[in-house]
Amino acid sequence: MYKEHIRVGLLGLGTVGCGTVEIIQKNREEFLKKTGSTIQITKALVRNLNQPRLVKTEGIQLTTNPQSVLEDPDIDIIVEVMGGIGLAKEYIIKALENGKYVVTANKDLLAQHGESLFEIAKAHKRSIFYEASVGGGIPLIRPFKHCLAANRIKSLMGIINGTTNYILTQMSVAEKEFSEALAEAQAKGFAEQDPSSDLEGRDTAYKLAILSSLAFNSKVDVSQIYTESITEISSRDIMYAKELGFVIKLLAVGEETEHGLSLRVHPTLVPIGHPLASVNNEFNALYLTGDAVGEVMFYGRGAGSLPTGSAIVSDIIDVVRNINNQVENSSMETTFPRKSMVCNEERVSRFYVRMKANDQSGVFGSVAMAFGEEQISLDMILQKRRDFNVAEIVLVTHDVNEAQFYKALAKIQSLVSIRNLSNVIRVLERG
Numbered sequence: 042m043y044k045e046h047i048r049v050g051l052l053g054l055g056t057v058g059c060g061t062v063e064i065i066q067k068n069r070e071e072f073l074k075k076t077g078s079t080i081q082i083t084k085a086l087v088r089n090l091n092q093p094r095l096v097k098t099e100g101i102q103l104t105t106n107p108q109s110v111l112e113d114p115d116i117d118i119i120v121e122v123m124g125g126i127g128l129a130k131e132y133i134i135k136a137l138e139n140g141k142y143v144v145t146a147n148k149d150l151l152a153q154h155g156e157s158l159f160e161i162a163k164a165h166k167r168s169i170f171y172e173a174s175v176g177g178g179i180p181l182i183r184p185f186k187h188c189l190a191a192n193r194i195k196s197l198m199g200i201i202n203g204t205t206n207y208i209l210t211q212m213s214v215a216e217k218e219f220s221e222a223l224a225e226a227q228a229k230g231f232a233e234q235d236p237s238s239d240l241e242g243r244d245t246a247y248k249l250a251i252l253s254s255l256a257f258n259s260k261v262d263v264s265q266i267y268t269e270s271i272t273e274i275s276s277r278d279i280m281y282a283k284e285l286g287f288v289i290k291l292l293a294v295g296e297e298t299e300h301g302l303s304l305r306v307h308p309t310l311v312p313i314g315h316p317l318a319s320v321n322n323e324f325n326a327l328y329l330t331g332d333a334v335g336e337v338m339f340y341g342r343g344a345g346s347l348p349t350g351s352a353i354v355s356d357i358i359d360v361v362r363n364i365n366n367q368v369e370n371s372s373m374e375t376t377f378p379r380k381s382m383v384c385n386e387e388r389v390s391r392f393y394v395r396m397k398a399n400d401q402s403g404v405f406g407s408v409a410m411a412f413g414e415e416q417i418s419l420d421m422i423l424q425k426r427r428d429f430n431v432a433e434i435v436l437v438t439h440d441v442n443e444a445q446f447y448k449a450l451a452k453i454q455s456l457v458s459i460r461n462l463s464n465v466i467r468v469l470e471r472g
């Protein structure tokens with residue numbers, strides 16, 4: 042029994058909301074063929090009714106009154122694309138209580154409150170769809186739920202924040218300084234005016250929490266994700282990385298080990314030949330290994346009005362099919378247990394270290410000895426004169442237990458010949 046007309050209420054009509062409207066207006070006939078129903082956006086909640094919109098809004102009633110959207114009995118689907126936590130959460134709960142299906146792009150909200158929202162959805166026999174929350178237009182949520190469901194996912198690794206990837210690419214390819222690359226990202230609309238969530242890795246951690254929950258069938262607490270920012274990366278690190286055969290990327294990494302889940306977000310030296318090394322500018326990619334399928338990589342535009350709108354509208358189409366097939370709740374998230382996490386000290390990594398030292402004989406020997414005392418062997422070494430009497434030492438370790446590594450580093454920092462420790466960055470194994 043097909044429902045002839047499906048009505049959608051938008052919460053928000055900004056970048057993603059306008060992309061959603063544009064796609065629905067443009068491909069209306071296509072959706073009728075695909076679902077047997079017409080899809081119509083009837084209302085949109087906004088903050089400011091006088092704000093010019095980037096799409097035609099005829100037939101859409103703009104309102105500043107959330108109740109008029111959430112309590113409209115003719116609306117079947119609520120699409121939350123307003124962002125933020127408090128009000129977005131309140132409105133989604135209200136929508137579910139009123140029997141609406143929910144589609145959202147809100148990774149901040151899902152990473153922090155997804156658990157309770159999925160429970161509420163289940164209690165009201167409704168689903169929350171969130172393909173747009175990670176990777177913009179790249180299909181990631183549905184592949185984990187459906188196409189890769191036969192696999193035990195061993196690991197995933199991704200570049201899932203366009204802002205930081207744009208900055209690091211520009212620093213590497215165009216040899217720009219961090220501040221210049223950031224200003225350019227803001228001017229091009231890739232970075233927000235307050236870019237702290239992107240730069241400090243929080244945005245990536247929210248997305249990793251959502252992905253790893255599906256990949257590893259576990260509830261994931263975002264506060265347990267080890268997160269580092271990219272703000273300490275300098276053009277010298279980019280230069281030395283290149284010389285050693287790497288590019289620097291902000292990676293989200295998830296692994297299931299015999300001791301538990303290891304989830305982390307940090308800048309990483311990626312070998313130039315690795316598939317993720319050539320993911321540049323605002324593009325995103327996710328590289329994963331499943332026990333049956335082997336290696337798989339997803340690549341595309343991780344943000345933007347139409348790519349993110351594409352994911353939102355695909356979710357709307359799924360909801361329409363659910364409505365027409367009388368599927369009330371198709372979510373799986375509520376059944377996940379909470380798996381244990383591996384603590385930092387137990388992890389094994391390779392490290393890049395850059396330090397300034399007195400340019401005198403025996404300095405390098407004492408650094409090597411401090412590493413040797415902790416059974417840490419070195420893979421690559423560069424030593425360059427920086428200024429008068431100051432040398433820069435850059436080295437890359439082999440795999441080392443992180444606790445041992447930081448013990449050796451503390452010893453090195455206390456050496457009188459070491460002027461300062463400029464940077465420490467993890468290094469990805471050359472596959």
Ligand SMILES: NC(=O)c1ccc[n+]([C@@H]2O[C@H](COP(=O)([O-])OP(=O)(O)OC[C@H]3O[C@@H](n4cnc5c(N)ncnc54)[C@H](OP(=O)(O)O)[C@@H]3O)[C@@H](O)[C@H]2O)c1
Binds near residue numbers: 122146174343
């Ligand atoms: N932009 C992307 O590429 C992208 C990609 C993936 C996910 N997302 C997520 O999608 C969501 C929306 O992002 P966006 O970039 O589209 O944001 P945006 O351009 O800032 O648009 C937000 C919209 O929500 C409305 N709004 C905000 N707070 C409101 C409130 N309290 N009451 C009523 N209306 C309110 C705004 O109204 P006014 O227009 O009247 O101010 C605006 O129309 C966020 O959760 C974001 O993380 C965005």
